[in-house]
Amino acid sequence: MLLMKDKRFISGRLKSFVYAFRGAYKLVVTEHSIMVQFIIAVLVTIAGFIFKISATEWMLQILAIGLVLGVEGLNTAIEKIADFIHPQYNERIGFIKDIAAGAVTFAALAALCVGLIIYIPKIF
Incomplete structure (x- = not known):
């Protein structure tokens, strides 16, 4: 009985990886911002x-x-969920989407700083 639980646990985790990679693939092939960043x-x-x-x-x-x-x-x-919940423009939904986009900006600026710190000394 214990062996069956372990087997289901492992197969369940493998299915989770399949779903995760499917989601990553969908992001890369359908979303322009992800395409550029990729x-x-x-x-x-x-x-x-x-x-x-x-x-x-x-x-x-x-x-x-x-x-x-x-x-x-x-x-x-977040944008897809917001658009699904409220397809028409809504100021509160717009605020939420702006905040999510702001989080991306912070991450991108941090990555840019890392890139500059790594590559500027190597280029010059």
Whole structure:
């Protein structure tokens, strides 16, 4: 009986990964802001190999990329839910969407700072 529970637990977690990757794929192929940020992430990753950044710099870069893409994904989910709940313009819904977009701005600015700290000394 215990073995069956473990097996269901593992298969359930595997299904969760499938759903998560499906969601990530949907974000990358349907949302323009994610497409742009994903392309930037790929270019910065290529730059990391070209400039041979250190392990610490890789960690910071990966965290920055993950932060931006993750927050942008949450922003997109908030916008989709808000549009589903209230399709017409609503000032309160607009306020919520602006706050979510502001969170993306904070994440993007932090990632930009990380990128500048890593790459400016290597370029100049």
